[in-house]
Each structure stands twice: as structure tokens, then as C-alpha cells.
Amino acid sequence: MRPDLELIQKVQYQSFRVWSHGYPHQVAKWHYHPEYELHYLCATQGKMFVGDYIGDCGPGNLVFTGPNIPHNWVSELAPGASVADRDLVLQFGAEFVQDCMALFPEFGQVQNLLDEARRGVQFGTEAEGRAHEALSAMLSASDARRVILFLDLLDYLSHAPRVQLASPSYDPSIDQRRNAVINQVLAYILENYTADLREADVAELARMAAAAFSRFFRKSTGLTFVQYVNHLRLNRACELLMNTDLSVTDICYRVGFNNVSHFNHQFLQKKQMSPSKFRACHLTQSSCAAAQSAVQ
Numbered sequence: 001m002r003p004d005l006e007l008i009q010k011v012q013y014q015s016f017r018v019w020s021h022g023y024p025h026q027v028a029k030w031h032y033h034p035e036y037e038l039h040y041l042c043a044t045q046g047k048m049f050v051g052d053y054i055g056d057c058g059p060g061n062l063v064f065t066g067p068n069i070p071h072n073w074v075s076e077l078a079p080g081a082s083v084a085d086r087d088l089v090l091q092f093g094a095e096f097v098q099d100c101m102a103l104f105p106e107f108g109q110v111q112n113l114l115d116e117a118r119r120g121v122q123f124g125t126e127a128e129g130r131a132h133e134a135l136s137a138m139l140s141a142s143d144a145r146r147v148i149l150f151l152d153l154l155d156y157l158s159h160a161p162r163v164q165l166a167s168p169s170y171d172p173s174i175d176q177r178r179n180a181v182i183n184q185v186l187a188y189i190l191e192n193y194t195a196d197l198r199e200a201d202v203a204e205l206a207r208m209a210a211a212a213f214s215r216f217f218r219k220s221t222g223l224t225f226v227q228y229v230n231h232l233r234l235n236r237a238c239e240l241l242m243n244t245d246l247s248v249t250d251i252c253y254r255v256g257f258n259n260v261s262h263f264n265h266q267f268l269q270k271k272q273m274s275p276s277k278f279r280a281c282h283l284t285q286s287s288c289a290a291a292q293s294a295v296q
Contacts, residue, residue, distance in 0.1 A: 003070035005182070005221055006033040007228070008091055011239065016092035016150060018138040023075050023086040030072045034183045036097070036117060037065045038157075040088040040131050044075035050120035051166025060128040064157065066117035067094055068179050069166065088135040090150070100151070107151070110158040120165035127160040181206050182220040193232040194256040199225040233257060234270050241279040248275045 041061040048057040049072045065071050101108045134153040138146050185206055203213035217225050233255040240251045257263040267275050
């Protein structure tokens, strides 16, 4: 079965993404992405799939995968059952970690770990406990503290015992040139989605005819070009609504829309509420949380 491409969008002004999710979940499927991923299984028994490797997994399972290697964790649950918090996930791009090594040459020792991750690696019990503690702390840590925890964990894992998972002869079914092209395209879109971004220009960047590019993009991402760009713009709009006092009109133009009515329509479709209501709901939740904290 062909793996799906997962679209990972970290929060702006953050170098990597740390998050948790339950099961079943939309990302809990046979998939791949250009980012490195450290995956910790908090709960359930089941099977894990990494490249051509298939093995058992349970609470504490800790696996590090490199760019574009397909992977999945399948929990053995009764029909209709679900788990609220099954996975802790750390994801970061190759460019980010390469920048870290360029800035701090002493950090170059993690290169071996990054190379091995291209076939997936699994860690032992001691590393499982260390990773669980660090990832849990990152979820609520301040920005600077998150970076310190990240660097400390990656340094620790670079020295920890581990075994590679996919076989040396494993040749993923994903076409390597297609990977290189879609990764270049997605990186370009991420840098320019707030500007006047036209599909024809991006098709030219990929050296494809417009119609061929449209088919290629949808096959690679599961979304049309416009759907994908709007997804990025609306996510950024949510950040600005929650964290700034900018007006809805200002936010509309700042994230790349050129029509307020269209922006409101797209936002309503994605969030089932208007931008103004979204902001009001967020402010209400924040006020309630602050009040509870004051009482405690």
C-alpha cells in the first residue's frame, strides 16, 4: 500500500514541533514526511511498521525515523475503543539540525544517529524513560527551555544503545526524485504563502507544465494547491487571532488573502465559526484558565 504524505506545519517562530495525540487519529496511518521524527508510545499494545520492518510495540516504545521513511503504529483495541493520549511526538527538519551543527561544531556527533535514522532506529528501556521525561516537559516548557531540552535529549540519544529497523536493502516505494521535488515545492510554499503565490509560478519552479503539476501536487499531498496554501494561511490566521490585537481585516491581508469576505468564508468552513468568534472563544478560555490559576 502506498504511504500518504503527512503535512507537518510547526508553529511560526518555533524550530521544531512537540505534540501528543490519541488513537485513532488522522495521522495514525501508513505515512511519511520529510522531517525527522522521535516517536514515544505512551499506551496500548500492537504492531509497528518502519520501512520493511514489522515488530511488536507497547508502552515505552521509542523509535527515531529519518526523512521520508514510511512508518505507522497500529494499536490492538476493541472495535469502537479509543485512547486519549497514546503518542508523544517530536518532529524537526533536516535543515534545522544541520544549522545547529554548523553553529555548534561540538554537536556534530549526532550525525551518526541522523544517518542511522534513515532506516529507523529503536532505543532501549533507559532511553525510553529519558525521552518520556524530556518530551513531556517540552509540551509545557517556555521557548528557551524547549530548545535546551531538545538539544540535551538529542545529545543523549546519540550515545544511547539502539538497533536499526529497516533492512539495509530496503528500497522505499516512494520515488526519490518525486520526494526531492515535492520537498522543494513545500519549502518554497512555506516561505511564500503570505505573498501573492500563484500555482503557475510554483509549477515553473518544479519545471512542470501547469496541468501536470496540479496532478502531481494533489497526488503527493492529497490536497489541491489552493487547498494547501489556504490551510497554511488559516493556521497562521489562528495564531494571529490568539496572540495579537490585529483586526480581522489586517490579519486577512497579512496571511495572504486579498478579500475579507473570501477569508471569512474559508475560515468559517475550516473552523465552523467566524474569525471574530474564534478570537472571542480563545479569550474566554484564556480568562477562565487565568482565573483558575489565581484561585490555586
